[in-house]
Amino acid sequence: MSPFFAASYVLLWLVVFLLAYIVLAMAKRIYRISLPASDRGIQVGVSFPFPNMKAFQRRRLGAGSVSSGGTLVFFTASDCDACKRVYPVIDQFQRANANYDYALFMVASEEEGASILEPYANAFEAAFVDDLAPFEVPGVPFAYYLSAEGKVLSKGIFHEALHINHLIATGKKANRKLA
Known part of the structure; x- marks a missing residue:
């Protein structure tokens, strides 16, 4: 096997692994959602003011x-x-x-x-x-x-x-x- 072929083969697999890593990282980001206005309203840990209705x-x-x-x-x-x-x-x-x-x-x-x-x-x-x-x-x-x-x-x-x-x-x- 020629050294050029071996180097290109290794480089090809490095590119494949790099692309797989990027795709997985992007997929994780997609599934991370946050709700709008989650920083507003009654503070976390505070009792909700349920009215007697x-x-x-x-x-x-x-x-x-x-x-x-x-x-x-x-x-x-x-x-x-x-x-x-x-x-x-x-x-x-x-x-x-x-x-x-x-x-x-x-x-x-x-x-x-x-x-x-x-x-x-x-x-x-x-x-x-x-x-x-x-x-x-x-x-x-x-x-x-x-x-x-x-x-x-x-x-x-x-x-x-x-x-x-x-x-x-x-x-x-x-x-x-x-x-």
């Missing part, structure tokens, strides 16, 4: 919840087009993941909110509010993931089930750090 009387949410997985709190508005696309996502996620408690706060009148949520056959514990300021929500659709003790573990704007799963995974990491 009639909508949440069926189950105790937040501190003292019977849920082992924590609570997912969603915020939407009746005039938000993106929010209209997340109700089916929340509904499907809730049906597939029964180990969490769910709460939905919607900026809407009770009649308007009830008509929007009618296709979901009372799948949501929903409260209709005039203002999201007490919850420090920067925009909608927004979600908080709370610990079983009612403390905020993660937060952010969401649009699909992947984002909700990311919210939970981030929250579980934060819970380990807080413990």
